[in-house]
Amino acid sequence: MHAPQDVMQTGVLYAALAYLAWGLFPLYFKQLSAIPALEVVMHRTVWCMVLLLAVLAVRRQWAWLGAVWRTPRVMGAFALSAVLLGVNWLVYVWAVQNGHVLDASLGYFILPLVNVGLGFVFLRERPRPGQWLAVAVAAAGVLWLALLSGHVPWVALVLAITFGFYGLLRKVGALGALEGLTLETLVLAPLAGCMLGWWAWHGQGALVQGSAADVGWLLLAGPLTAVPLLLFAAGARRVSMATMGILQYISPSLQLLIGVWLYGEPFASARAVGFCLIWAALVVYSLEGWWFSRQGTARVAAQ
Numbered sequence: 001m002h003a004p005q006d007v008m009q010t011g012v013l014y015a016a017l018a019y020l021a022w023g024l025f026p027l028y029f030k031q032l033s034a035i036p037a038l039e040v041v042m043h044r045t046v047w048c049m050v051l052l053l054a055v056l057a058v059r060r061q062w063a064w065l066g067a068v069w070r071t072p073r074v075m076g077a078f079a080l081s082a083v084l085l086g087v088n089w090l091v092y093v094w095a096v097q098n099g100h101v102l103d104a105s106l107g108y109f110i111l112p113l114v115n116v117g118l119g120f121v122f123l124r125e126r127p128r129p130g131q132w133l134a135v136a137v138a139a140a141g142v143l144w145l146a147l148l149s150g151h152v153p154w155v156a157l158v159l160a161i162t163f164g165f166y167g168l169l170r171k172v173g174a175l176g177a178l179e180g181l182t183l184e185t186l187v188l189a190p191l192a193g194c195m196l197g198w199w200a201w202h203g204q205g206a207l208v209q210g211s212a213a214d215v216g217w218l219l220l221a222g223p224l225t226a227v228p229l230l231l232f233a234a235g236a237r238r239v240s241m242a243t244m245g246i247l248q249y250i251s252p253s254l255q256l257l258i259g260v261w262l263y264g265e266p267f268a269s270a271r272a273v274g275f276c277l278i279w280a281a282l283v284v285y286s287l288e289g290w291w292f293s294r295q296g297t298a299r300v301a302a303q
Contacts, residue, residue: 011238015247018232021224023254026104026263028224029096031217035206037094039199040218042192043206044089047222049185055226056182064179074174081169082184088162095155101259102267106145107159108252109278112285113138114164122168130288134281141277148270177233181226249282 032040056062068074095104113135119125127135145153173180199205206214235247256275259265267275 011235012247013235014231015235015239016250018228018235019247019250020254021228021231023251024258025092025224026096026101026255026258028217028220029093030263032093032214033097035210035214035218037090037097039196039205040093040221041086041089042195043218044093044221044225045086045185045188045192046196047219048225049182049189049222051222051226052178052182052185055178061178064175065183068175068179068183071174077169077173078175078180078183079187081166081173081180082187084162084166084169085184086188088159088166091155091158091162095159099263099265100155101255101263102265103153103155104159105252105255105259106153106275106278107156108163108255109249109275109282110138110142110156110160111163112248113281114160115167116285118164118168123172128288128292130284130292134285134288136281137284138278138281141274141281144277145271145274148274177229181229 029040068078092104095101116125116127116131116135120127142153142157145156170180175183196205196207200207203209206218210218260267
């Protein structure tokens with residue numbers, strides 16, 4: 001029997017490893033810069049599905065699949081979440097390959113605040129004043145970046161909005177992390193497999209024209225996609241949402257550092273103003289959540 005403190009420490013480790021892996025993703029996708037982002041996503045879908053099916057086979061965990069196929073509402077929800085996940089993957093890979101790692105990191109800095117808005121609109125959650133303040137400050141940061149660049153920071157917004165809606169669907173979905181991701185990849189896999197087969201048939205694509213190293217990197221997409229998601233699910237079951245909220249900043253912070261220091265993406269002082277506003281919003285959001293949680297604990301202890 002594990003003590004609650006041991007369970008929580010294990011959960012923190014699992015979650016931190018997941019966010020660390022996601023934060024280092026630019027290093028992986030840069031290795032595939034010579035391969036179009038759409039092709040990378042097709043490989044990512046197929047090899048992730050293969051790995052997940054192997055895990056389910058080992059665990060003999062198939063009963064849920066038959067029930068899901070007979071439930072159109074569940075299938076429809078996961079088909080939509082699969083599309084959102086595919087768009088998110090495609091934009092992220094394209095951003096990394098084309099020198100927009102900072103824009104990608106911005107999207108995941110914004111994501112927690114997008115979640116607040118989605119919870120308000122779709123789940124009838126009532127954000128507290130401190131959370132609304134954080135959303136307003138972050139919106140000011142996004143507006144500043146838009147005015148500075150002369151266009152809407154679409155990469156960041158698409159990543160934040162697609163993953164925000166994806167998270168919303170998964171939150172209300174009927175399946176766990178392993179089953180849900182398997183179903184999503186099964187939805188996307190026929191299209192991905194047909195496209196890869198079509199390219200190969202016409203002598204195109206990495207499977208035909210790529211080097212052995214390219215094929216090896218693409219095969220890694222399966223475990224590199226599935227393992228962090230499974231670690232994340234294991235961590236989320238063991239720690240509080242407040243703790244997860246703090247840990248999730250590991251990923252965009254690492255992406256920001258990689259983009260600036262390793263890939264030399266510009267981070268001028270004017271652009272830093274927008275990021276600083278968003279970081280200030282995250283500080284407000286995190287401190288408000290910590291204070292509310294502490295007040296709730298104190299009230300329970302006083303009863």
